[in-house]
Amino acid sequence: MGQTLVEKIIGNNVNKTVKPGDIVTVDVDWCMVDDIMVPFAVSKFEEMGFDKVFDPDKLVLIYDHFLPATQVDDSRHFRVGDEFAKKYGVKNVHRTEGICHQLMTEAGYVKPGQIAFGTDSHTVTYGCVGAFATGIGYTEMAGILGTGQLWLKVPETIKVVINGKLPGNVSSKDVILRIIGDLTSSGATYASLEFSGDTIDDMSIASRMTMSNMAVEAGAKCGLFAPDEKTCQYCNIEYTDDIKNLRSDEDAEFARVMTYRAENFVPVLACPSLVDNIHPVSEMAGKKVDQVFLGSCTNGRLEDLQTAAKILKGKHVKEYLKFIVTPASRKIYRQALADGTLEILSDAGAIITTPGCGLCCGRAGGILSDGEVVVATNNRNFLGRMGTSKVEIYLASPATAAATALTGFITEA
Amino acid sequence: MGKIFKFYKDVDTDQIIASQYLLYPTIEEMKGHTFESLNADFAGEVKEGDFVVADENFGCGSSREQAPSVLKALGVKAVIAKSFARIFYRNSINIGLPVIVCKTLPDEVEEGDDMELNLKEGVITCNGKEYECTKLPDKMQEILDMGGLIASLNK
Numbered sequence: 001m002g003q004t005l006v007e008k009i010i011g012n013n014v015n016k017t018v019k020p021g022d023i024v025t026v027d028v029d030w031c032m033v034d035d036i037m038v039p040f041a042v043s044k045f046e047e048m049g050f051d052k053v054f055d056p057d058k059l060v061l062i063y064d065h066f067l068p069a070t071q072v073d074d075s076r077h078f079r080v081g082d083e084f085a086k087k088y089g090v091k092n093v094h095r096t097e098g099i100c101h102q103l104m105t106e107a108g109y110v111k112p113g114q115i116a117f118g119t120d121s122h123t124v125t126y127g128c129v130g131a132f133a134t135g136i137g138y139t140e141m142a143g144i145l146g147t148g149q150l151w152l153k154v155p156e157t158i159k160v161v162i163n164g165k166l167p168g169n170v171s172s173k174d175v176i177l178r179i180i181g182d183l184t185s186s187g188a189t190y191a192s193l194e195f196s197g198d199t200i201d202d203m204s205i206a207s208r209m210t211m212s213n214m215a216v217e218a219g220a221k222c223g224l225f226a227p228d229e230k231t232c233q234y235c236n237i238e239y240t241d242d243i244k245n246l247r248s249d250e251d252a253e254f255a256r257v258m259t260y261r262a263e264n265f266v267p268v269l270a271c272p273s274l275v276d277n278i279h280p281v282s283e284m285a286g287k288k289v290d291q292v293f294l295g296s297c298t299n300g301r302l303e304d305l306q307t308a309a310k311i312l313k314g315k316h317v318k319e320y321l322k323f324i325v326t327p328a329s330r331k332i333y334r335q336a337l338a339d340g341t342l343e344i345l346s347d348a349g350a351i352i353t354t355p356g357c358g359l360c361c362g363r364a365g366g367i368l369s370d371g372e373v374v375v376a377t378n379n380r381n382f383l384g385r386m387g388t389s390k391v392e393i394y395l396a397s398p399a400t401a402a403a404t405a406l407t408g409f410i411t412e413a
Numbered sequence: 414m415g416k417i418f419k420f421y422k423d424v425d426t427d428q429i430i431a432s433q434y435l436l437y438p439t440i441e442e443m444k445g446h447t448f449e450s451l452n453a454d455f456a457g458e459v460k461e462g463d464f465v466v467a468d469e470n471f472g473c474g475s476s477r478e479q480a481p482s483v484l485k486a487l488g489v490k491a492v493i494a495k496s497f498a499r500i501f502y503r504n505s506i507n508i509g510l511p512v513i514v515c516k517t518l519p520d521e522v523e524e525g526d527d528m529e530l531n532l533k534e535g536v537i538t539c540n541g542k543e544y545e546c547t548k549l550p551d552k553m554q555e556i557l558d559m560g561g562l563i564a565s566l567n568k
Contacts, residue, residue: 036477037477137507146566147566383450
């Protein structure tokens with residue numbers, strides 16, 4: 001019988017054929033620790049009595065949630081990280097370059113077929129290049145840093161097939177929100193979500209990242225795309241036969257197959273306060289909005305900023321509305337600077353911030369208060385996530401966000 | 414015997430412990446803010462040996478291990494839910510907080526009810542009725558029996 005993509009990735013790692021439900025111990029290719037979790041992971045690592053990191057070159061430390069610091073104790077996290085890096089010879093430390101999930105592939109770490117763990121649930125993002133990647137707690141991370149290994153259960157696969165051409169005002173964000181709505185926020189728990197079909201083949205890596213990033217919002221363990229030529233170009237590697245084989249076999253067994261026609265998708269919103277509370281934008285049109293957020297590891301990439309710029313060129317956002325733009329990395333920031341995108345957004349009245357996680361995780365740069373409404377391109381609209389528990393968060397695509405910023409009311413692009 | 418604190422479905426880790434408290438250096442300093450947005454009195458009222466009972470998908474959202482850690486630090490003996498989000502589930506076992514899947518109990522008990530848990534036998538008694546719980550995979554039971562991942566790695 002054939003194998004699914006996730007079975008192949010894990011099987012290659014453990015050098016044997018695996019099936020869903022098997023419990024295996026894998027050798028870890030990449031570990032990512034973000035600034036929030038650094039002090040906790042370090043203290044657990046020391047409590048476990050390890051005196052060296054299994055391979056310092058396989059650990060990447062990234063400061064993003066607390067950057068730039070907004071509370072007096074935030075910088076302690078950077079200090080603890082720096083001291084740990086110095087003591088154990090960790091060279092891969094990104095102190096100001098951007099959001100961890102953007103950097104792990106953009107900076108050339110995670111490649112197709114590899115296995116990565118990170119101390120953040122959106123580690124699933126690296127599935128965009130066909131890597132098995134998932135979030136873990138800091139105690140497990142400390143264990144990997146000492147041993148280089150982690151046990152895991154081989155997941156079943158839910159295959160999502162999308163064929164056809166998406167309508168012009170629909171992006172991969174609308175697609176993944178619809179899928180999460182159909183699955184529910186626990187519908188893919190423990191499973192590998194795998195995206196395929198010619199609509200997916202046509203998508204840029206950036207668009208795929210938006211979808212793998214949000215796989216966890218349906219509970220998935222990973223969100224995978226079979227690597228193709230585009231992937232290899234993005235990862236700066238050759239498209240070899242081994243990589244071509246990293247796709248589910250025709251006769252592989254799936255727990256569930258969900259099939260969609262691309263033409264049937266419409267722009268949607270995740271309404272308060274659950275990511276699976278999906279409604280068409282048209283249904284919510286006209287609701288007054290106080291703030292719009294374009295950014296995050298979900299939708300802070302160049303194509304997202306360009307989409308907004310196209311809508312806002314030569315215009316200005318509603319006078320009472322705060323339009324906050326956060327590129328996902330410095331590289332993206334510089335690209336958007338060079339091609340004029342940031343100038344258009346700035347002329348339109350955008351508040352452009354440094355790359356980081358601040359607003360998405362409710363710590364900085366646009367926190368809202370009781371009764372306010374925000375349309376945001378990030379991945380979670382949980383109660384209280386971006387301010388008080390009386391803030392209404394609507395998750396949307398970059399196009400919907402930009403169209404809404406222009407009118408001050410929820411607006412379909 | 415402990416008291417039940419009841420929650421609904423899809424309780425996410427931001428509700429258990431919000432991100433603005435994650436900069437506190439210790440779990441002890443964080444624990445007073447547990448479930449703050451859902452039940453501001455929880456941290457003050459919960460006692461050693463009490464239980465959290467919830468519907469489907471408890472602990473969804475972020476990977477923050479602080480979520481099970483604050484529950485354990487407040488003395489919560491176990492979390493019983495119809496289902497759990499996977500990272501929360503793993504984290505709980507790793508820090509030695511029993512997480513128990515039971516499909517029927519959450520619908521049949523109320524906030525404030527007393528219940529008793531026999532973890533070894535996997536049996537809960539509440540309001541005179543016995544409930545059987547789903548068993549953990551062997552690998553996880555082994556870690557939990559040893560008191561968590563650190564103890565298990567140090568064995």
